[in-house]
Amino acid sequence: MRNRSPWHRLARSALPLAVAVAVVQTLGSHAVERVQVTAERLGRLPLDWRGYVLLLIGPLAIAVCRRFPVPALLATLAATWAYLLLDFPYGPVFVSPVVMLFWVVVSGHRLAAWLSGGTTFLFFVVYSTWLIPEPQGWFHHTAVAAFLLLTLTVAEFSRARRGRQVERERVEAEEARRQASEERLSMAQELHDVLAHNISLIHVQASTALHLIDDHPEQARTALATIKQASKDVLTEMRGVLSVLRDGAPRSPTAGMDRLDDLVQHSGLRVAVTIDGEVRPLPAGVNRAGYRIVQESLTNITRHAPGSRVALRVTYGPRELAILVEDDGTGAAKAVPGLGGGNGIPGMRERAAALGGALTAGPRPEGGFRVAATLPLPAEETK
Structure with a gap:
């Protein structure tokens, strides 16, 4: 029986993962909605049909990431940015981008993932500095950069580790x-x-x-x-x-x-x-x-x-x-x-x-x- 690569096995489980992310993002965002809407300093708005559609775009992209990894990543990031620009509540909306960045790295599209990660960092710098009621400083920007860097680094490590395992299995075969x-x-x-x-x-x-x-x-x-x-x-x-x-x-x-x-x-x-x-x-x-x-x-x-x-x-x-x-x-x-x-x-x-x-x-x-x-x-x- 032919050995399956780690990203092939991940792709086979993409649909259950997409369903799980959809549940987490919709229910989680609904749960934090009341707290964030009542906090006037945050300036967040209640979820409407647009917010729920944007929350579901990321999981749908995960479901098709096997065939279209880079377009799925771009769609996920675009939906996340639009969600934030429409002032919907913060929270689990960030799960989809993390999953897609990890997936795109381990599936071999490393340049696209790193460029997307860099663009996402620039978006958050602009957004948190000029587009929200309480602008954030360099501490916030550094935390965002560290989180993105950690996600991409873990993905690179996982890809390298699994690559060595696949090579070892090939040599053994x-x-x-x-x-x-x-x-x-x-x-x-x-x-x-x-x-x-x-x-x-x-x-x-x-x-x-x-x-x-x-x-x-x-x-x-x-x-x-x-x-x-x-x-x-x-x-x-x-x-x-x-x-x-x-x-x-x-x-x-x-x-x-x-x-x-x-x-x-x-x-x-x-x-x-x-x-x-x-x-x-x-x-x-x-x-x-x-x-x-x-x-x-x-x-x-x-x-x-x-x-x-x-x-x-x-x-x-x-x-x-x-x-x-x-x-x-x-x-x-x-x-x-x-x-x-x-x-x-x-x-x-x-x-x-x-x-x-x-x-x-x-x-x-x-x-x-x-x-x-x-x-x-x-x-x-x-x-």
Whole structure:
């Protein structure tokens, strides 16, 4: 739902405000009429139809201030001045000008509001000096100026404060959109890694099964069993990744380094695993990135050098996690055509770089291929 600006919300409540101001001005002016009319020194006259019409012009202007802010302000001030020049009683008639000056400032028409405020001050100086029975001095003029200045200053402060709030809400909304975009990119990368690994494995094992089904049915049976497990794994991981699209949906365990044994077992490759250092819990980002880097490396070997011997070394250092995946390039089977190169290595580099780490990938001098990654870790707590 789109956020509403403060002056938009004020505009929506303009009609009730206009009714309230109309009641205050008419009833309030009627209440003070007898006292002021009997005081001859004030020189005020009883309210007639003209006075009540002028008292209602300000509230009517408030009712239409959303569409016509500056004309509404000018109409309110003109009605107020006319009311005073006709010698009607003082009192709540000044409510409408105050409301309209405040409104025009917060709605963005600041220059018009300040010019109108200055003109109003000049009117009161002339009016209270030459047009009433008891002329007022500079103390009265200073009080009027202070009141107008206070009204405009409070309006400016309110406008600035609400402007900062609107900007803060805009920044927060932009940040939420950015985070949602990053989450979608992360999900797309997760899906890429899950599908690339398991579909490549299924493709390779299916080719092997077709090749061996007549002459070596037992070996073909093993390949088909691997296909069954790989298809189950890909469905499970896809459910885990896609579950974030449903609020409250249960999630499967996140892929992490603690699942390397399952990954190696179902890779269809001969992998020698070496773990150096003290195995310990990893930050979620490093844990997931390390797993995906190993998974993508095994996927590439399955694509391009199936049957090769693979050495996987994981080193838990004090400040970094090091991953080394090497194959000897002497695969017992030919690479399966049609799987393509994809974005595996660039994707791995992006994962490592996003965490402040690094990844290198390239042929080994003695043959085969090597992927080496380092991912930073927080310092171990001293016991």
